[in-house]
Amino acid sequence: MELYVDLGAHSYSIYIENNILKDTGSYIEKVYSGKKIMIISDDNVFPLYGDTIVKTLEDEYEVHSLILPHGEPTKSFQSLPKIYSALLEARFSRSDLIIALGGGVIGDLAGFAAASFLRGIKFIQIPTSLLAQVDSSVGGKVAVDLPEGKNLVGAFYQPALVLIDPLVLNTLPERYINDGMGEVIKYGCIWDADLFKNLEAHTSFEDLKKDLTEVIYRCVDIKRIVVEHDQFDTGERMLLNFGHTLAHTIEQHYHYTRESHGEAVAIGMYQITKIAEEMGLTKPGEAEHIRKVLDIYGLPHKCDLMLHDLIGAIALDKKNLGGKLNVVLLKEIGKSYTYPTTTEFFTEHDRMV
Structure with a gap:
């Protein structure tokens, strides 16, 4: 399956296919004519898939690799000098290529390094988590976290190519599958009621597996449509x-x-929909629909924190523009909209969530 993200000079293809990793080299040849490649990965993913990818590349390219610790703390400024140093030591130039091999942390971090090193070198995404496959690998948002909040320093920098192999999900622990399903459910909520109904009709992720490639394709296609309409996150x-x-x-x-x-996305979707229903901004009963689907895929709907404990970070949210906070709400499952408000949206409904 191929999808094409049409962004003019920054357009690229997304390929979704079982066992695509063994053909990585042939796909890279279509978009890259240089000589050096740096694979940036983590200590969970590279031992599983690094050799497969290196073998498809080493006859044609000078291949280097940098293996970082897994986990969200790696997506920080402290990791960037390690990446820049590895690229400089290997004498990378603006004509060379980075491969981001991993989940959302590696994709965001390696993408930001690619966007900033020598003012930008080409990179491709090979996402190995469900969350990265359906969401973060597509659309060109790359970033690092700050202590004050997530993704507060970043760029819009599109990959040259995205390769998605659904079979790599077989090696993921159950929690990381559930994690990705939070984003899958989001796509049904905001855009596609039929996708939501399909998720609702299954009894577990194991039951969904027979339809998984199609589900991934649909999520990526929705993101493709949205990104083509609004590349820089100012509207849709x-x-x-x-x-x-x-x-x-x-x-x-x-x-x-x-x-x-x-x-956390699962909790956020359910809790914000509850508030919106109380305000008459969302069709009654939709929060309960969301909760039932979260239960099917082993996701939480509460975190036992008071909303007032979260307000400081909400005030720093990137969707807080000119003193106005753009909160995404549902009219009903499959239909979403942005609701301009302020942090008072949360303080006026202070509760345990």
């Missing part, structure tokens, strides 16, 4: 942040050590 693309205003603050509150991103 904000819809992709449904649940994220709360999610990022929950993650940051626990210093990225308790809820995963997808778990």
